Structure formats: C-alpha cells, structure tokens
Amino acid sequence: IKAKHGDQNAMFQVIKSFEGWIVKQCHYYNLKGYEVDDLKQVCYQAVIYAVYRLNEDELVTAPSFILRCMHNALRFECRKV
DSSP states (O other): OOOTTTOOHHHHHHHTTHHHHHHHHHOOOOOOOOOOOHHHHHHHHHHHHHHHHGGGGGGGGHHHHHHHHHHHHHHHHHOOO
16 A cells, blocks of 8 residues: 555555565567567566556455556567567
C-alpha cells in the first residue's frame, strides 16, 4: 500500500522481492537486439505498473497479479520482436 501511494523505499522492496523471478525469466528469453538488462527494465516497469493498479481490497492476490503482469510484459516484447 505504501508503494502504491508513492513511497520509493517500499517500491524498491517490492522490486527486490521479485528480483529472483525477474532474473530467471530474463535469462529464459533470448531476443534479438535485447540484452538481459533490457528485459529486466521491462520487468521493473511492469512491477511499477502493477503496483499502481493493485486494488487495496485484494492484496492477498497481489504477488500473483504482479507476476502475471511481468510475464505478460515479457511476452509482449517477444511479440514485438
């Protein structure tokens, strides 16, 4: 909730909690013209986007929602390439 309301430290903690999944998924995709760091940035943007879209009544499902948003963002990059 703090991250949604603009607390940068809380946002960094949310991003750090998903760092392992981000690294694993970014190494899974091998896109022409993209490096792993570029794909990480896509995931970071997806996390920020997902946090701001979270509904405060449904915080129990927040981790799965954030994972799904990151997965969709990576797949969208694949479709663009």
